[in-house]
Amino acid sequence: MNLQWRLAALKNGLQDATAYRIEFFFEIMGSAFVPAAIQWVLWYAIFQLGGKQEIAGMSYPEMLHYTLVSLLFTQVRGGDHDFELQEMIRSGQLSNYLLRPVGVVEFIYIRGVAPRLFIATLCLALGVLFSFWLGLSPIRMVGAMFLALLGNLIHYQLGAALATSAFVWEEAYSVLMIKNMAVSLLSGELIPLNLFPESMRWLWQSTPFYLYVFGPTQYALGYWSHGEFLYQLGLSCLWVIGGWLLIRLTWGAGMKRYLSLGG
Amino acid sequence: MFMKYLHVYWVQIKNNFVREAVYRTNFLTALCVDLVWIAIEVSLFKVIYSNVEVLAGWTQEQVYFFLGIFFASDALFTILFQRNFWNFSDLVNKGELDILLTKPIHPLFLALSRSLNLTAGLNIILGLSITAHYAQAAGFPGGYHWLKLIFWILIGLFSAVMIRFLFSIWIFWTDRSWAFSRLYYQFFTFATKPDQLYPKMIRYLILTFLPFGFIGSVPARALLHGLSPEEYLQIFVVLTSFLILNSFLWKTGLKRYQSASS
Numbered sequence: 001m002n003l004q005w006r007l008a009a010l011k012n013g014l015q016d017a018t019a020y021r022i023e024f025f026f027e028i029m030g031s032a033f034v035p036a037a038i039q040w041v042l043w044y045a046i047f048q049l050g051g052k053q054e055i056a057g058m059s060y061p062e063m064l065h066y067t068l069v070s071l072l073f074t075q076v077r078g079g080d081h082d083f084e085l086q087e088m089i090r091s092g093q094l095s096n097y098l099l100r101p102v103g104v105v106e107f108i109y110i111r112g113v114a115p116r117l118f119i120a121t122l123c124l125a126l127g128v129l130f131s132f133w134l135g136l137s138p139i140r141m142v143g144a145m146f147l148a149l150l151g152n153l154i155h156y157q158l159g160a161a162l163a164t165s166a167f168v169w170e171e172a173y174s175v176l177m178i179k180n181m182a183v184s185l186l187s188g189e190l191i192p193l194n195l196f197p198e199s200m201r202w203l204w205q206s207t208p209f210y211l212y213v214f215g216p217t218q219y220a221l222g223y224w225s226h227g228e229f230l231y232q233l234g235l236s237c238l239w240v241i242g243g244w245l246l247i248r249l250t251w252g253a254g255m256k257r258y259l260s261l262g263g
Numbered sequence: 264m265f266m267k268y269l270h271v272y273w274v275q276i277k278n279n280f281v282r283e284a285v286y287r288t289n290f291l292t293a294l295c296v297d298l299v300w301i302a303i304e305v306s307l308f309k310v311i312y313s314n315v316e317v318l319a320g321w322t323q324e325q326v327y328f329f330l331g332i333f334f335a336s337d338a339l340f341t342i343l344f345q346r347n348f349w350n351f352s353d354l355v356n357k358g359e360l361d362i363l364l365t366k367p368i369h370p371l372f373l374a375l376s377r378s379l380n381l382t383a384g385l386n387i388i389l390g391l392s393i394t395a396h397y398a399q400a401a402g403f404p405g406g407y408h409w410l411k412l413i414f415w416i417l418i419g420l421f422s423a424v425m426i427r428f429l430f431s432i433w434i435f436w437t438d439r440s441w442a443f444s445r446l447y448y449q450f451f452t453f454a455t456k457p458d459q460l461y462p463k464m465i466r467y468l469i470l471t472f473l474p475f476g477f478i479g480s481v482p483a484r485a486l487l488h489g490l491s492p493e494e495y496l497q498i499f500v501v502l503t504s505f506l507i508l509n510s511f512l513w514k515t516g517l518k519r520y521q522s523a524s525s
Contacts, residue, residue, distance in 0.1 A: 041460050
């Protein structure tokens, strides 16, 4: 396994993301505080204005803790590098990458994940600080961040597989947008998934999206036992293997259809 | 003068129809994106209302009524302006504004009317259908009051254009506007909830400096319960201030503009 090009791609990805520092900063701030503010607004309306004491077994402080901790994992949950793949297929830039002695799907992931790793490190440091303040276990925080990073990988794998629809339809932007919209609701970044009524729970339980934010948050807050965490970790590994197989299948089929025209 | 602009706009519409007809798959998949977005917003409230009966004084039917207006108003913005605002930074960065400046027509009119996104047409129908479906249960009086809906959707559209323009115009001062566009869409999430849900400070913000509340929430409130004279005055003052500020920034930006093309 050649580590050299992987480290170079990682470094390149980080440099690329932070070249425009103000933009990078705005992106982090926007994606952190707006979803948190929306959650806070909902809890404020339900508990403070509506006078509710508890919903789905959670009180107002518990909801706020969920919002605060889920914020850390929301930052890690995905990037837009699957969009990069679909754009390469659509525009024919993929040809340039096919000439290189590296796997294009892996290369784009490593370059794209670099800023996420940087953010994950910052979030983990913040999380450990929070854990002392909120009386949580720092060890759980580390485990939860690991689960969130696996979620990031699964998210990309599914995106990379879906991006191959560009081989058939010339673009996969809409398909990827649909996936991202579903993720926003079913990952638990908007609301805790235990708010879903019994009849709708299958919606999130049948996808791996809950492993991106809801799962790590549950573990970090102590709602999941260590046994449950290990079970979910095993499930994540199965999703990773499934995702890897899916990529091989879809990219293998897609490459047979790929036509690069022009100079 | 007006007829000249109307004629130019008609030509733009025809060109856009031709383009959409060429990329049919794209048209269909974009329709799906809009449908999923609507489904997700509706599902979010369905989940919330499975746990509570009333949210800051809004019943489930009233929130769906609001969502219908919001979807219709936003769809109108998407059809007429969204792509043009996405392309706005290229006009300045790549020097494409040069061509528009040489035309015997206002460059801003051309810049903001060149591309239409016809896929969002279905969203207007869907939004209005949702509004109509929940109108009675939400307490909307109906009858001639439906005429007011047109006015309020146009207010929503105008507000969205004003805010989006304010987030785009900084391209004259910065090299890239990607961050501002992204920030706009982050803040836009505030428009997807009724303004009465928000704590005082955020509510004040979305009804004054960043009037996202005017896109769907205030129109829904106006149609359901009516607004006080102070609120009408507030809407007028805020939108007029935005118009003046945006005009000033456009003129100042143009003075800074240096052609990037050869």
